[in-house]
Amino acid sequence: MRRAAWKVSELALPYGLTVLLLVSLWEFASRRINPLFFPGPTTVWRSFLALASGDLAAHVGVSLVRILTGFLLGSLVGIPLGLLMGGIPVIRRLLDGTVEFFRFIPPIAMIVLAVVWFGTGEASKVFLIIFSTVFLVTVNTEDGVYHVVRNRIRAVQAMGAGPWDVFRLVILPSAVPHALTGMRIAMGNAFSTIVSAEMIVADRGIGFLLQDSRLFLRTGHIFVALVALGLLGFATDRVFRILIARFGGEYVVVR
Amino acid sequence: MHAAEFGRVEKAYPGRDGRPAPPAIADFTLAIREQEFFCLLGPSGCGKTTALTLLAGFEAPTAGEILHRGTPVQGPGADRGVIFQGDDSLMPWLTARDNILLGPRIRRMPRDLQQERAERLLALVGLKDHGHKYPRELSGGMKQRIQIARVLANEPDMLLMDEPFAALDAQTRAQMQEELVRIWSGARTTVLFITHDVQEALVLADRVGLMRAGPASAIRDVLAVDLPRPRDRTDPSLVSLYRHIQGILAEEVAGREALP
Numbered sequence: 306m307r308r309a310a311w312k313v314s315e316l317a318l319p320y321g322l323t324v325l326l327l328v329s330l331w332e333f334a335s336r337r338i339n340p341l342f343f344p345g346p347t348t349v350w351r352s353f354l355a356l357a358s359g360d361l362a363a364h365v366g367v368s369l370v371r372i373l374t375g376f377l378l379g380s381l382v383g384i385p386l387g388l389l390m391g392g393i394p395v396i397r398r399l400l401d402g403t404v405e406f407f408r409f410i411p412p413i414a415m416i417v418l419a420v421v422w423f424g425t426g427e428a429s430k431v432f433l434i435i436f437s438t439v440f441l442v443t444v445n446t447e448d449g450v451y452h453v454v455r456n457r458i459r460a461v462q463a464m465g466a467g468p469w470d471v472f473r474l475v476i477l478p479s480a481v482p483h484a485l486t487g488m489r490i491a492m493g494n495a496f497s498t499i500v501s502a503e504m505i506v507a508d509r510g511i512g513f514l515l516q517d518s519r520l521f522l523r524t525g526h527i528f529v530a531l532v533a534l535g536l537l538g539f540a541t542d543r544v545f546r547i548l549i550a551r552f553g554g555e556y557v558v559v560r
Numbered sequence: 561m562h563a564a565e566f567g568r569v570e571k572a573y574p575g576r577d578g579r580p581a582p583p584a585i586a587d588f589t590l591a592i593r594e595q596e597f598f599c600l601l602g603p604s605g606c607g608k609t610t611a612l613t614l615l616a617g618f619e620a621p622t623a624g625e626i627l628h629r630g631t632p633v634q635g636p637g638a639d640r641g642v643i644f645q646g647d648d649s650l651m652p653w654l655t656a657r658d659n660i661l662l663g664p665r666i667r668r669m670p671r672d673l674q675q676e677r678a679e680r681l682l683a684l685v686g687l688k689d690h691g692h693k694y695p696r697e698l699s700g701g702m703k704q705r706i707q708i709a710r711v712l713a714n715e716p717d718m719l720l721m722d723e724p725f726a727a728l729d730a731q732t733r734a735q736m737q738e739e740l741v742r743i744w745s746g747a748r749t750t751v752l753f754i755t756h757d758v759q760e761a762l763v764l765a766d767r768v769g770l771m772r773a774g775p776a777s778a779i780r781d782v783l784a785v786d787l788p789r790p791r792d793r794t795d796p797s798l799v800s801l802y803r804h805i806q807g808i809l810a811e812e813v814a815g816r817e818a819l820p
Contacts, residue, residue, distance in 0.1 A: 456649035459618050464663035464714050465638035474662060478653050552653075 344525045349532075352525030361514075365533055368503065368510040371427065372495045375434020379491065382435070383442025384484050390443065391450025392476060404440055412437035412498040416505055425506050430499060437498040438491040445487025449480030481552050489545040496538055561630050563718055563750040564592040564615055569624035571610050583622065584610040586776040590769055597744060597751045599761035601805070602771030603813050608754045609645075612720050615752065616642050628718065638663060641711030643721040647703040650695040656706045657682065657691035663714040681709040684743060701732040708740070712747065719744075721753045725760070737763050741789050758805050762798050763791050770808055773816035781808065 503512025
């Protein structure tokens with residue numbers, strides 16, 4: 306725990322310096338450009354205060370709930386599916402082509418269909434996030450199963466382990482870091498999917514905020530939405546790095 | 561009854577493009593006695609590990625018969641514990657203690673007995689204060705000790721050791737050999753120990769099986785090492801055996817190189 310605290314303080318300084326530098330550059334540049342296109346930090350701060358007293362939290366909350374719901378459901382399907390495909394050759398042969406087929410359809414392309422099927426409410430958004438999560442998590446988990454060290458399986462077999470023990474004691478823990486890596490990439494996809502979906506069909510969410518601000522040419526609001534997205538992505542990725550380091554620091558190098 | 565018997569065993573692996581490759585071992589016949597320390601010695605690539613892999617039950621022979629205590633080997637089992645060459649068989653996500661307890665947990669041993677066994681084995685291999693460490697925090701020699709303890713936790717009647725000390729430095733290797741002799745003298749489990757190091761075989765074994773150069777390798781000679789333990793590496797009779805075996809191995813390697 307002491308090491309973790311040390312790490313935080315070690316990171317805080319360079320991050321702080323970078324932020325300070327970026328904000329200074331931003332301020333400097335904004336003084337030379339029409340604020341309608343490129344508002345400075347003070348204008349954006351005022352937009353933030355205006356939005357924060359309004360429904361910024363609601364927009365962010367709605368997007369976050371959509372992402373997390375779809376992401377968790379997608380992972381809940383993707384991890385077992387990947388384990389089955391990696392572990393049982395018949396299932397792999399049955400599903401491999403299907404997974405590869407759907408994996409290359411961009412989730413955004415599914416928006417129209419999602420609305421036709423599930424309406425303009427939450428269900429269509431969650432469906433899109435599941436769609437953008439499930440195949441990535443499946444493929445990465447499956448890959449994790451292939452990377453199991455053969456001698457580890459043999460070692461437990463020579464201790465009397467049956468197929469279920471081999472799965473529980475070797476294959477599952479070996480696949481966890483790979484599954485987490487897949488989830489980490491999927492989380493990035495979920496962000497871009499939800500924003501696009503909300504820009505097209507939604508009355509709430511960060512994507513809606515962006516679209517709405519564009520209509521009224523409120524560039525300050527747009528900046529606030531973008532910063533919120535960046536911060537959310539940063540925070541979730543941190544959580545994943547911590548999880549990966551905790552459950553598989555040995556195999557997956559995260560920096 | 562023998563601890564293990566190989567009867568005219570052949571093992572061929574599929575070659576490139578599925579074409580048949582020459583077998584790794586062929587017409588391999590050997591009987592290992594109960595409670596003996598048997599070293600299988602041979603030039604690299606002669607199929608020593610193949611023989612061990614078959615007796616462990618990880619793979620099936622393409623011809624011939626393998627018996628463990630008179631029963632045909634059908635697959636791997638806790639009665640034949642395997643110690644692997646590298647350290648990649650240790651679970652990096654488990655501590656030393658939890659690695660040792662893998663076998664007892666598979667057999668659903670009661671919890672209090674598990675802890676007692678783990679502590680006893682950690683002490684036996686000289687790692688009493690290291691049970692809480694992960695493999696990455698242990699040295700090469702310590703990791704091999706954990707492998708030995710992990711196998712002994714299952715009380716196998718046979719230990720199959722595949723060049724377990726090959727990756728260690730000379731100092732650690734000599735120390736591990738002494739400790740293995742000490743542990744084996746206490747437990748008196750049958751050991752099949754694979755090595756390409758002549759001196760290692762002579763320090764450890766009751767009998768040494770010399771293999772021909774591969775492919776299609778088999779046992780060439782079996783020599784008894786009738787010296788009291790612990791053995792002195794400079795003992796004149798050990799040294800003369802060493803020279804004798806080196807001569808045979810040189811002949812084997814030269815014979816292989818003379819092949820077209």
